[in-house]
Amino acid sequence: MDVVTPALNTYMHQLLPERESVLAEMEEYARERRFPIVGPLVGNFFAQIAGLIGARRVMELGSGFGYSALWFAGVIPADGEIICTDGDEDNRRRAEEAFARVGVSDRIRFHTGDALSVFEGIDGDFDLIFCDIDKHGYPDAFRAALPRLRPGGILMFDNALWSGRMLEGDDSPDTRGVEELNRLAFSTPHCRASLVPIRDGLLLCTHQPD
Ligand SMILES: C[S@@+](CC[C@H](N)C(=O)[O-])C[C@H]1O[C@@H](n2cnc3c(N)ncnc32)[C@H](O)[C@@H]1O
Secondary structure, eight states: OOSSOHHHHHHHHHHSOOOOHHHHHHHHHHHHHTOOOOHHHHHHHHHHHHHHTTOOEEEEEOOTTSHHHHHHHTTSOTTOEEEEEESOHHHHHHHHHHHHHHTOGGGEEEEESOHHHHHHTSOSOEEEEEEOSOGGGHHHHHHHHGGGEEEEEEEEEETSSGGGGGGTTOOOHHHHHHHHHHHHHHHSTTEEEEEEOSTTOEEEEEEOOO
């Protein structure tokens, strides 16, 4: 099921400005290998949201080869920090090459390993946390991440509409993970959630504790 009709998707993409060369190359690399990156519509949205809240410290759970992190890197200040995680060492290597080419290595740390285990071992709160790990891990990621936001911070999950699989009777662990995430996000006290229907759906949560 398409979250956005192909015609409207094309329309939105053709409105976007050209990406700088490293981002454009990463999009091409992802296309050739069918690697699931967030893509430019979501990346552009990330840059807008991170800029709006003045994000300085960003945590990514599931960074792939660094495409989504580069969008954040474009708007956080030079003394800000992005912490990336991925289970795949090759992704880390490729990401770090890209960060160096863009000149933002000084503000990004990349940890290889299970994203939630790495996250647990890192101190402090975050302005923005973005999660894109395997979808069956989303509910645990939500529980771990929400309390780590500074007041007014933002937590986002990609693929939160999951091509509508939850409406088609799919009972896989990933689909159940997305369903549970959305239920949690909309029913947790002090959490305000919105599902933004761009690409495969983005869940955006804010946390305002007492
Ligand atoms: C959808 S891709 C990430 C794409 C990236 N956010 C982007 O848009 O550029 C998901 C990545 O998460 C990693 N991953 C999935 N589950 C993970 C986990 N539990 N811990 C660490 N990495 C994980 C995979 O290796 C994969 O590279």
